[in-house]
Amino acid sequence: MWTQHELTLRPVRRGFHLITREVVAAVPELASVGVGLLHVFIQHTSASLTLNENASPDVRRDFERYFNHAVPDGWAEYEHAQEGPDDMAAHIKTSLLGPSLTLPVRAGRLALGTWQGIYLCEHRDQGGARKLLLTLQGE
Amino acid sequence: MWTQHELTLRPVRRGFHLITREVVAAVPELASVGVGLLHVFIQHTSASLTLNENASPDVRRDFERYFNHAVPDGWAEYEHAQEGPDDMAAHIKTSLLGPSLTLPVRAGRLALGTWQGIYLCEHRDQGGARKLLLTLQGE
C-alpha cells in the first residue's frame, strides 16, 4: 500500500517547533497499516526536520541557541551573502539536520519512543509557509 | 515482503560502538531478500545512529573527542540543565547524527561499502539499554 499527501505548514517564527500532531493528522491511512514506514520530506533548503524531545520547550529553545552559535548568521567568510545574514546559515543548518525523516509504523501508529517528537526547524527570520510531502507505505 | 523486529542493546559506556553484527543477526529474513531496504531506528533522544569506518577503534574515539568539543557538556547557554550536564548536549548530538539509517539490501546481504559499519552513538554517561526497531522490506 502506498499513499502520498502534501501538507502545508503555516508560517512560524525562526526556531524549533513540534509538528507531530499535524503530520499524523495529515495521513489518515496510518491507522490501517500493520507494518510500514512514513517518509516525511520538506521541499525547502532553509528549513529542516529532526526528531527530538517532545516535552520541554526549553530543549527547543536550546536547539535554537546552539545552532545560532555553531552556524553564525552573517559569518565573514560567507560568499553567498546577498539574500540576508540568515540565508547561508539556514542552508548549512538544513544540511546538518536534514530534509527528511523516515519513521517506523506498527499496528496503525508511528512507533516512536516515548520522548520523540517531530520538529520543524525554521532557520529563516521570515520563512513563510513550508511544504511537506508525506509518503506512507506498508501492509 | 515486510518484517519488523525489536532489538534491545545492552548498556554501553558513552562513546561510539560498532553494532553491525547485532543488527544483522536480529533480522534473519535478510538472507531471503534479493533487493530491498533495511530501516534501523533508535527510539531515544539522547543516543543516535551513524555509519562510519569499521576497522580502527581510534576513529571511534576521535568521534567522541570531536563531538564533545563541538557540543560541550554543561554549556553556559543551555536553559535545559536540570537533567545533568550531558543531557542537553546529548539531545543536540542526537539530531546532528540522526535517529535512523536506511541501508540497501542486495542478494540477501546489506550492500555496505567495504569500510562501512553501523555505530551506536551513546551520548549519555548512563544511557542504559537502548531500543532499536528494525524494519525490513524488499522482494
Added chain:
Amino acid sequence: MWTQHELTLRPVRRGFHLITREVVAAVPELASVGVGLLHVFIQHTSASLTLNENASPDVRRDFERYFNHAVPDGWAEYEHAQEGPDDMAAHIKTSLLGPSLTLPVRAGRLALGTWQGIYLCEHRDQGGARKLLLTLQGE
C-alpha cells in the same frame, strides 16, 4: 516495483558538487513510478550526500568553507592521523551530513522543491571515483 542500480561517479575535487542529473539519468524506471521513493546511498566513509540549493555555485563554496572551519583538518586532538590530515575530518563530515538520501517520487519524477538539488560532498583531497547504490521502489 523494486529496482537497484550502481552508479560510479568520476573523481571530483574536494568540495560540494551537484549530481542531480547523473542520479536521475541512472534510474530510467523513475518515469514509470506514480508514487514511490528513491534511496540514494554512498558506499564510502569519507564522502557524503546532502540536499541543498541547486542554483548558486557560491552556496556550494560556502559549504566547503564552513565545514573546513567546523571540522578542521589535522586537529591536534585526532588520534587517527596516519592516513593524512584530511582523513579523520572526512569521516566526521560524512557522519554530520550522512551517507544517504531518501527522496519522494511522484508522477514519474523526483518530487523535490524548486531549489533542491543532490550534492556529492567530497571530503578528501584525493577521493577518487565514488560508488552510489540507487534503490527505487514504488507503484
